[in-house]
Amino acid sequence: EYRPRCELGIRDDDPNTKTFSWPSWDILPTDEVEQLKASMDEKDFLEQIGGGWQNMGGAAFYAFERAVHVRQCHYDPTRTIYVCCDFNVDPMGWALCHLTPDGTAIEVFDELWLSNTNTQRSLDTLWDRYGAAHKGGWWFYGDAASTQRHTSASASDYAQIKNDTRFAARVSFPSQNPGRRDRAASCNAILRNAAGVVRCWIDERCVHLLADLENRGLDKDGCPAEGKSGDPIGHISDGWGYFVHAKFPVTRLQHTSEPRIGVFRGE
DSSP, X not given: OHHHHHHHHHHTOSTTOOOOOOOGGGTSOHHHHHHHHHHSBHHHHHHHTTOOOOOOTTBTTTTOOHHHHBOOOOOOTTSOEEEEEOOOSSSEEEEEEEEOTTSSSEEEEEEEEESSOOHHHHHXXXXXXXXXXXXXXXXXXXXXXXXXXXXXXXXXXXXXXXXXTTTXXXXXXXXXXXXHHHHHHHHHHXXXXXXXXXXXXXXXXXXXXXXXXXXXXXXXXXXXXXXXXXXXXXXXXXXXXXXXXXXXXXXXXXXXXXXXOOOOOOO
């Protein structure tokens, strides 16, 4: 509702309507602007900090470019495996990641993709693939619903992972999910921030995650379209997104003083 009113003033279609805006970088300290630029994707930065409307198109992950983000990512048995979980039963898709040694970027080296399954079978498959030889530890990320008991399981997904002594894993499932729009903003920012820095690479073997990043659209509210059971699009990028938003959320600056705004008349 707000954007058409602003654009009415920009176009001068209505003599009673004018639109005024100015970029926040003319007001905020330089270090705060740079902090925002490093954590936000370019379009969000130009719209929210620059004060100019941006056309996002129909893609949820518009910052993704196959030529930029797809490269060989190697599994390292000495580094923590971050398991990005989505608990849809059909399919169940988990992305497997390392952080770079300096902790500033993500490398997705593999994915787990199973149909008509449950959490315990997925854990068994993951252990068979990497568990016996892995020395770097495990950290599982998922959504808030995973802490609840489902009719298809005797215990919550959270409890099944936490109680599986093979992994001795740390488990990070929030009590409340972030907004889908905020989660998408964090994902686009990790793909390429407003400073042009790429902080995520994905191995070509992760075919389902790559398909999501290329093909997932937006719903009528401008949020990533929800995946449905049996639909391959939308699930594995949810799991990846929970991890991204938890580790690399978009910066929200907290000011210690209240600004004073007034109108002054000079001589």
